[in-house]
Amino acid sequence: MSSQPPRRATRADVARLAGVSDSTVSYALTGDRPISDETRERIERAMAELGYVPHARAAALASKKPSLVALHFPVGERGIDISDLNYVNAASDRAEEEGIQMLMWTHDVTDIEALRRLVTQGLVDGLILMELRQDDARVEYLTTTRLPFVAIGRTRESEELSYIDADFDAWGPMAVNHLSDLGHVEVALVSQPSEVVESGYGPVVLTESSLNAQAKRRGMTVHQVNARANIRAGREAVEQLLRQHPGITAVIGFNAPAMIGVLEELAAQGRRVPEDVSIVHFGISPEQAEMTVPAQTTISAPGGELGDVAMALLIERMTNPDSPIRHILAPPVMVDRGSTGPARRR
Amino acid sequence: MSSQPPRRATRADVARLAGVSDSTVSYALTGDRPISDETRERIERAMAELGYVPHARAAALASKKPSLVALHFPVGERGIDISDLNYVNAASDRAEEEGIQMLMWTHDVTDIEALRRLVTQGLVDGLILMELRQDDARVEYLTTTRLPFVAIGRTRESEELSYIDADFDAWGPMAVNHLSDLGHVEVALVSQPSEVVESGYGPVVLTESSLNAQAKRRGMTVHQVNARANIRAGREAVEQLLRQHPGITAVIGFNAPAMIGVLEELAAQGRRVPEDVSIVHFGISPEQAEMTVPAQTTISAPGGELGDVAMALLIERMTNPDSPIRHILAPPVMVDRGSTGPARRR
DNA sequence: CTGTTAGCGCATTCAC
DNA sequence: GTGAATGCGCTAACAG
Secondary structure (H helix, E strand, O other): OOOOOOOOOOHHHHHHHHOOOHHHHHHHHHOOOOOOHHHHHHHHHHHHHHOOOOOHHHHHHHHOOOOEEEEEOOOOOOOEOHHHHHHHHHHHHHHHHOOOEEEEEOOOOOOHHHHHHHHHOOOOOEEEEOOOEOOOHHHHHHHOOOOOEEEEOOOOOOOOOOEEEEOHHHHHHHHHHHHHHOOOOEEEEEEOOHHHHHOOEHHHHHHHHHHHHHHHHOOOEEEEEEOOOOHHHHHHHHHHHHHHOOOOOEEEEOOHHHHHHHHHHHHHOOOOOOOOOEEEEEOOOHHHHHHOOOOOEEEEOOOOHHHHHHHHHHHHHHHOOOOOOOEEEEOOEEEOOOOOOOOOOO | OOOOOOOOOOHHHHHHHHOOOHHHHHHHHHOOOOOOHHHHHHHHHHHHHHOOOOOHHHHHHHHOOOOEEEEEOOOOOOOEOHHHHHHHHHHHHHHHHOOOEEEEEOOOOOOHHHHHHHHHOOOOOEEEEOOOEOOOHHHHHHHOOOOOEEEEOOOOOOOOOOEEEEOHHHHHHHHHHHHHHOOOOEEEEEEOOHHHHHOOEHHHHHHHHHHHHHHHHOOOEEEEEEOOOOHHHHHHHHHHHHHHOOOOOEEEEOOHHHHHHHHHHHHHOOOOOOOOOEEEEEOOOHHHHHHOOOOOEEEEOOOOHHHHHHHHHHHHHHHOOOOOOOEEEEOOEEEOOOOOOOOOOO
16 A cells, blocks of 8 residues: 555646646646647646545635535435435436535434534535425425525425425326226225324325325225334234225235235235235335235336436526426336236125 | 525625624634624624525635545445444434534445545545445555545455454354354354355355354354345245255344245244244344344344444544554344244254 | 636634 | 734636
8 A cells, every 4th residue: 555645736736746837737627728738748647646636625615616415315214225226326327417426414304403504514515305294394494594405205385395206196096096997996005104194294195195085086995004114013904904804905005114014914814916915015116026025016206217307406406596496296107016916806 | 485695695794794804703603712792792693694604615625624524335235224324323423523524425336436536526525434345446446545534344454444343253153152052053044145245245254254163163054045135035045945954943144135034934834933943133233123023133233333433433534644543343242032042852 | 728816715823 | 802814725717
């Protein structure tokens, strides 16, 4: 390992060694104006020799252009999985295309004090919010701030908020119609813990209500259970559901760990999927859906699109604070993995 | 929503409004020298009126003190779960105590090009690496750089690397001794996918070898399977193991999703835990261990300690580049959740 | 094609 | 107790 030089080389060091002026070095770097091949060559040699690394934060200070944004990814009860990574990577890729770095910030949604520190320290030029609540304290706080931000997800009153979100109002009907077309008339919904619903978590609230509305229209009965996000809770939930409502022919899931338990319990009871019970699962990634036995048919948002568009929205707002508020809804995508079939005859 | 002021207020604006000099405002903020109550009062009023927010990145530039570090958390095949969050939160808490913000960076371990961009853009003052490989290209690259970094985990040749790591050499013996004391002489090891092992992932490599060595000493036979990280793979693995080696009385796991499958398959076969088969699981979080039916006895690293110490190490290196290289090993912790018992009589 | 100059927002040394 | 001056590393006019 080479011994560490005492301090990092600066543009001035490079300029001196190359025998040119400071700004020439800058321009050689950015290519913002023509440089003769010869001086460019000298500059590059000097940079290499000094191990010169431009200091992006100083550049950002001087140019007043955005260089660093954060994605607020509150890793709450459920953690981060590969499906979330689709968002994250898409957003980050989009940022890098624009020469902006994106880092993740993982504090709890409710930790407004930490958010305040992040913002008031002026460490980032913009923020993307995820896991929006219907009433979201972060949004309230950030609107009192000059920091540009957009959301993946939305609040109840979101007129003033730029966001992209999955069109959850279409999720429920998509599931109901699919199952109803297959002849199912009595189904179970294994949803998320009641705290999550009560805290006003948009996806669940919107999906549940669109599902119930459409079920009513199609004459379908829905028995809902709010299960904790673990395997055991899923087993217990489905055991009880099937005991109390033997007419159930399909389970709609919105809770990945619990649905593992549901599948376990069905297998333990000797019920086959999809011959005896059909399964549809909201919002999980292909990886999660393929992981279980059997694989699950899913209805979800289009992977990276949300992240990509969100970053584009943020960049627009950072570049031009007067750019219009945007609301974008991404339609759901259903992937059939064979876990649904015609309803068992009653 | 209030209309947005044209630009953010600066220290100069505050100084002008308060009728004091720029530096006085700085000192009022930092408290680095005595300020009369009266001027402090005026300054505070001015700050409030202007909605002044200090600009941390400019401050960092001027003071040459670190203000932003990144935690490289490669979210690979397995994602991030709550157990990882212990590290993340502990590190981040420690950073904030020192007035430093920590953000996460989630690119793939192998994406050195992206790492190079992160570093050469000079966006962060330091870096914590996670998920170290035995030969880790990131370490190689970063040592050619002036950027301070430390690791949670270690490489094969880690003399020059400051790290904290779990003492995996103690994991294997802890599991072997525990089971051997209970009379188990033939056990299964459901480990991670062979690519992971071949890529030289330290925890697995070290744990496996310490386990095998100790098993030999204690006269224990270990049948190892490298299962993919999903439920189905775990089911298949244990089914085959028990068929080929009916003498197996315990399963040692190092693969959370696969072990869910193992438990499912044992239940499906009517084998009870721990009466028929004992279970010990390496490296999963309490949350994961409690989630399954039955809960699993675990041997893991002490949650937040790794993150906390890693950040402390990094801060030391950033503050004083000449500080000594440190190697710290954290002893394993076993939590008995009742999934192990005396070996079934053969 | 290249150099000079004046900042970006702040910390800090040196004065008073 | 307070102010003025200098510089962190870089960008971006303004000058040739």
